[in-house]
């Protein structure tokens with residue numbers, strides 16, 4: 001079943017001089033992990049805001065076409081149902097704190113309080129998420145006093161604790177080092193294994209290759225490419241849209257130029273190892 | 288009443304705590320710099336300009352409540368702050384904050400209303416005193432034989448007119464610096480869009 | 494000292510409010526000014542027990558004393574009257590003025606110091622929660638809590654901006670014009686950056702279901718205890734006996 005259906009979607013900001021999204025059509029399958037990629041200014045953030053209904057609610061401007069979540073247009077959803085259905089984490093961690101809570105623990109609990117969840121359940125769920133993200137050491141700190149990376153983890157925790165079916169993450173690792181980024185991907189992967197639908201805007205191609213099921217490439221408000229990750233990221237043409245390929249793919253493509261044809265083009269480290277092994281065996285080289 | 292509720296969108300509501308904090312911090316800066324004015328309603332005026340009179344009034348009221356924690360006499364002037372928000376908001380809706388001259392005129396009206404409300408408060412509640420340096424003006428006037436109402440009224444004219452006109456000019460400058468992107472999300476932000484052509488491609492601060 | 498202090502601080506916010514309110518109102522019921530002048534002293538004692546003396550004294554001295562002094566100066570010299578107590582050239586202190594000042598300042602001090610005390614012994618977060626439980630909109634209490642939360646952040650930012658400007662040679666001392674000129678450049682970037690965060694804040698709150706119409710729960714536990722009932726009962730007894738004493742005896 002599809003989680004989100006987008007039909008003939010166009011949008012222009014009230015202060016913009018031209019459309020930012022042109023006649024988009026897209027189907028997001030339930031329980032899958034989608035990576036949204038493309039050059040800066042391609043419209044990724046805009047699309048995320050449209051899917052979550054913040055456009056046109058907050059940003060005004062005219063949106064045409066349809067954005068259906070479980071068959072109902074996002075604009076017709078009740079705000080509290082929607083908050084429970086679609087989680088949204090955006091790039092800037094500094095504005096992603098409620099501004100009224102004195103500890104990280106209470107901050108993470110804020111969404112559940114608003115949903116009227118029972119206090120005991122809240123405590124348990126917050127505790128679980130804190131464990132999952134490994135942020136127990138800051139749970140009694142004031143959210144205002146955290147570093148950018150810590151705030152980003154708290155922002156993520158505050159949303160996934162609400163257990164929405166669909167999770168939209170717009171560059172949730174911008175403030176994190178490579179190790180922190182890996183950890184976040186691990187958490188997102190756990191969410192996927194729990195059956196959540198995930199839409200992630202991300203530039204780090206190695207991680208997309210590793211975790212995403214599908215890649216959607218957006219440029220100038222149009223979908224330039226979409227498909228299974230192993231197809232999109234193995235295609236040389238993808239580079240035309242400002243998206244790098246992984247070093248494993250690039251190596252394989254370079255080999256092909258030298259007429260060394262592997263069986264298929266790998267996109268991840270593990271992939272690459274098995275493809276190489278196969279190729280060497282085929283060539284009669286003993287590894 | 289319907290209009291009243293309509294003005295309180297989530298974005299507008301979120302302007303209130305910022306406006307209040309701006310008032311408090313600006314008031315403190317005035318003290319640090321030892322400027323003999325209050326200048327503690329700039330936040331209220333900005334909020335009133337972009338979010339309308341009622342949100343402005345609440346910003347003024349909450350500000351006085353917070354000032355009251357540190358100095359309870361300020362609570363008595365809550366109506367003055369609320370009225371400032373209302374007047375600025377109503378004038379803004381009529382286009383009277385669109386250029387510097389009109390804004391100065393609005394400041395004049397705000398001062399007038401403030402004088403009319405603050406004078407009776409000061410005379411009746413505080414026996415004519417305010418506990419600030421401007422009490423010397425009142426004292427001189429009283430010594431020269433004027434009666435208390437006239438003295439306080441005159442003192443308020445001196446204090447409020449300079450204070451309110453300067454405050455609104457600062458508020459006006461700041462609203463002008465807000466980006467179109469930001470203003471387009473505010474309830475009455477459209478009043479200030481494209482006020483200045485070369486601003487079009489610049490993104491400044493807000 | 495630990496226990497009575499805890500007792501006061503642990504009272505329910507509305508109990509504290511009722512207490513402060515009674516302190517404010519009784520001077521209006523009692524004649525003369527002696528009792529009213531006792532109120533700030535009583536508040537001081539409570540602040541002392543609650544461990545809030547420093548802030549209480551500070552705010553009373555800064556907020557109330559100047560205005561009280563000014564009232565005395567203005568009114569004792571210029572209040573119309575003929576009972577001259579002391580005079581020097583055209584200035585004379587009159588009995589009527591002193592009397593008026595005593596009456597007025599006693600009430601201002603009583604009301605003012607009760608308010609100062611109330612805010613010193615009550616946490617705003619407790620107050621917000623109590624108001625919410627009374628049915629006040631969470632949006633209203635959010636505004637209150639958020640404002641108090643932002644102020645210290647903004648103060649820090651202001652100091653940072655002023656430091657940066659000092660190193661760039663913006664003067665903050667000297668004549669009034671120089672100081673006025675320092676005001677706007679210090680404030681403008683601060684105000685713009687603070688306001689600019691509101692639209693993303695709206696997205697944050699909406700994502701956390703802040704506008705949901707469901708009845709909210711809260712980890713912030715607040716409960717009336719036996720001490721609240723005792724204090725409230727004592728307040729009722731005190732007010733009733735004052736009323737009886739004033740109007741029936």
Ligand SMILES: Nc1ncnc2c1ncn2[C@@H]1O[C@H](COP(=O)(O)OP(=O)(O)OP(=O)(O)O)[C@@H](O)[C@H]1O
Pocket residue numbers: 013014015016020038039040041042043044045046047059468
């Ligand atoms: N609030 C706004 N008002 C007007 N135009 C906007 C607004 N936000 C973005 N835009 C414009 O819309 C286009 C798409 O921007 P968007 O932020 O969606 O791109 P993006 O793919 O998320 O880029 P990035 O990788 O930099 O985050 C850009 O040209 C941008 O300048």
Ligand SMILES: [Mg+2]
Pocket residue numbers: 044045046170
């Ligand atoms: Mg973006």
